[in-house]
Amino acid sequence: MTMTIDTARQLSARNFGEVRSAIRIIRRFERLRFRFAAAAAGICCLALAGYLLDLRMLYLPVEEGGGTHPLTALTALLLALGRCASNRRIEFALASLAAALLGLRGIELLWLETPMPVGQWLGMFTWDSAPRGETAMGFNSLGTFAAIALAILLGHRSALGMAAIVAAFGVCCTVIVAYSYALHPAFGGMSPITTLIALLLMLATVGRHIDPLALRLLLSDSAVSRLLRRQLLLALSGFWIGGLLLLQLHPAQWITAAPLFTTVMLVLAIAGLISTVAMLAGTENTRQRQQATLERLSVTDALTGLSNRWACDVFASRAIAAAQREGTGLAVVLIDIDRFKSVNDRYGHAAGDRLLCEVGHLLPRWLRRSDLAARWGGEEFLLILTTTRLTGAIALAERVRRCFEDRLSLPDGSMPVTASIAAPRC
Structure with missing residues (x-):
């Protein structure tokens, strides 16, 4: 990505x-x-x-x-x-x-x-x-x-x-x-x-x-710089502490205290290693979260929260290949909001954007996990229904149309929002 x-x-x-x-x-x-x-x-x-x-x-x-x-x-x-x-x-x-x-x-x-x-x-x-x-x-x-x-x-x-x-x-x-x-x-x-x-x-x-x-x-402030400063501090502290321990001993006791000195240096080295691993792990987790966010943003329409056209093309190519391979049905439903331009002209683009956001919240409720809802154009939406025949797509399109009329209305409430829906078979 x-x-x-x-x-x-x-x-x-x-x-x-x-x-x-x-x-x-x-x-x-x-x-x-x-x-x-x-x-x-x-x-x-x-x-x-x-x-x-x-x-x-x-x-x-x-x-x-x-x-x-x-x-x-x-x-x-x-x-x-x-x-x-x-x-x-x-x-x-x-x-x-x-x-x-x-x-x-x-x-x-x-x-x-x-x-x-x-x-x-x-x-x-x-x-x-x-x-x-x-x-x-x-x-x-x-x-x-x-x-x-x-x-x-x-x-x-x-x-x-x-x-x-x-x-x-x-x-x-x-x-x-x-x-x-x-x-x-x-x-x-x-x-x-x-x-x-x-x-x-x-x-x-x-x-x-x-x-x-x-x-x-x-x-x-990058992870590499923080890691470099931390390792430098641990290394200097380790050598200073090790030298201080040696000076507290009589030369005749160095052989006896050598295991203790070695243990202290090993503990400091392991602490530095654990600190490095922890920082690298945190950096990797942050990188993966950022990558996941970027991937989600790259396939999502910013206004409605639905998939964008590029994600729709990728999903459609895979769905068509799967339908041809397995012999299952595949249907596409195209939704076009009626007189949307007049909504923008009469009530302003902010009202039109709110209407599109409401459509984006309603459409996923009618779909399964294997289906896809995408914003195809300005006021056009596309539903890709896997393992679905023509009759099922027509029935779903009719339910979506009635849902729009029941739940959506113009900003002044004067009349319901209608949509033109087509369900061609793939």
Whole structure:
């Protein structure tokens, strides 16, 4: 059964509206990128000022949380200033300079005897009394800001740029989860200030690469989008709960608790599967109901509720084939309301429509389940009587004619409604 044109137009309009909403969200991110980048730049400046003025609370607010290294603050400041710049060349130059500093820091981490220890050089120009290990730029910070720099250097709507943003967000999520577990800062790999700066820079950059169609799929009200959001939430919750359970155990107890951990993960997986099946079943039921409604509308006359001409043609072809095959009778009764045009002209089309609706309610009462009543034309109705001979069709036609005269009248009640009825034999 094909979808009606009106329904297809409604779905197309809804999809187009969802895409437009996604584009508006992306444009809003692009407009807010200056605020996000300015906030990140302000935090970076405060961290650098903390080193210059020996104010530890500006770069190391929590002793147990680790601090922000000057190289980290300087690199993030370059990236933030690049996102604030309205000129693409300036943005590219600042991001390239930040990427160069990150490259030097990467060489320093991988090659301890490097002749260009950029992290140590920056530390020499500060009056920081904190040990270098508390504020050093580690691999997590290096990878996060390198991914953000790559996303800034790439062109718009780049899949690689979006992948870099997702990778940076994944590192920040790891840090946030580590802090939610109340772990030592070394497990997080980045200080709270560095994590906040990275998140602000990601918000300032994500609008550059996010795909409107992908965002529409994630935010849409369709069944697939709801299923995607639910599965994503269950997966993240499952991993977080599983990690929390493992941290509550001593390493010697892991073997004993492994069945419990496996059971919890299986229960979450089964819950997700059941949720998916339930949603798909609900979607399928809705689809079947909508399909049944469309099928009914496609074969029904909207005014009288009887079958329309297309349904009448299909039913007639099947009834004729069955009558020829089984040798049973088949009769057709054609009903034409007398002087119907004068009813419309004198009382208006609304009165004529009410008269047709009354005829549509009366005709099915005289038929069996195997028969069909259809609206053939404007005021013409057709009855198809299966396994019926000519005499039976004539008798039924006479009863219908008398019923019209007894129960139907003109809108002013001046006279009954009559009809011309013919019962040719098939």
